[in-house]
Amino acid sequence: MAGEAQVKNSMALEFLSLPENVGLARVAVATFAAQVDMTLNELEEIKVAVSEAVSNAIIHGYNGEPQGIVRVAVERTEAGLVITVEDKGCGIPDVALAMQPAYSTDPERMGLGFAFMQAFMDELEVTSELNRGTRVRMFKAFKGEIGK
Ligand SMILES: Nc1ncnc2c1ncn2[C@@H]1O[C@H](COP(=O)(O)OP(=O)(O)OP(=O)(O)O)[C@@H](O)[C@H]1O
Ligand SMILES: [Mg+2]
Numbered sequence: 001m002a003g004e005a006q007v008k009n010s011m012a013l014e015f016l017s018l019p020e021n022v023g024l025a026r027v028a029v030a031t032f033a034a035q036v037d038m039t040l041n042e043l044e045e046i047k048v049a050v051s052e053a054v055s056n057a058i059i060h061g062y063n064g065e066p067q068g069i070v071r072v073a074v075e076r077t078e079a080g081l082v083i084t085v086e087d088k089g090c091g092i093p094d095v096a097l098a099m100q101p102a103y104s105t106d107p108e109r110m111g112l113g114f115a116f117m118q119a120f121m122d123e124l125e126v127t128s129e130l131n132r133g134t135r136v137r138m139f140k141a142f143k144g145e146i147g148k
Pocket of ligand 1: 057058062089090091092098104105109112114115134
């Protein structure tokens with residue numbers, strides 16, 4: 001993934017798989033991202049992508065059980081931000097299928113979380129193992145000279 005360069009700053013956050021922590025993760029990552037001169041639009045895109053990934057960990061990874069641990073980590077390099085969202089939940093049987101727009105295992109849902117992550121971030125990498133968990137890595141490139 002791009003942004004594999006020297007790490008200039010990093011942070012990590014772990015929390016229980018409770019829905020109220022989605023907002024915590026979103027604000028924490030956005031605050032970290034705002035240390036560099038991101039546009040408001042880019043910050044909004046990052047917030048949506050983080051919310052979708054963390055919601056997935058809570059809703060799907062831990063199936064709504066509140067005892068799971070979700071880990072969110074962010075690294076800033078010269079190239080941009082690498083955001084990782086990890087759970088140790090049920091895992092995804094077929095990642096390529098799960099990432100297709102409008103695919104959901106829950107008929108009540110739109111199946112658009114991965115589509116938003118894909119659209120708003122410059123790179124998206126999902127690795128998952130059944131009964132082990134899921135890791136979503138997202139890269140947001142800095143445009144122009146910012147972030148150096
Ligand atoms: N962390 C995860 N652990 C287990 N399964 C997951 C995880 N993230 C996604 N999935 C699976 O991938 C599917 C697609 O995820 P996506 O976020 O695109 O849609 P959704 O969550 O079903 O709907 P929406 O995000 O629109 O509410 C989910 O329905 C779920 O089956
Ligand atoms: Mg989702």
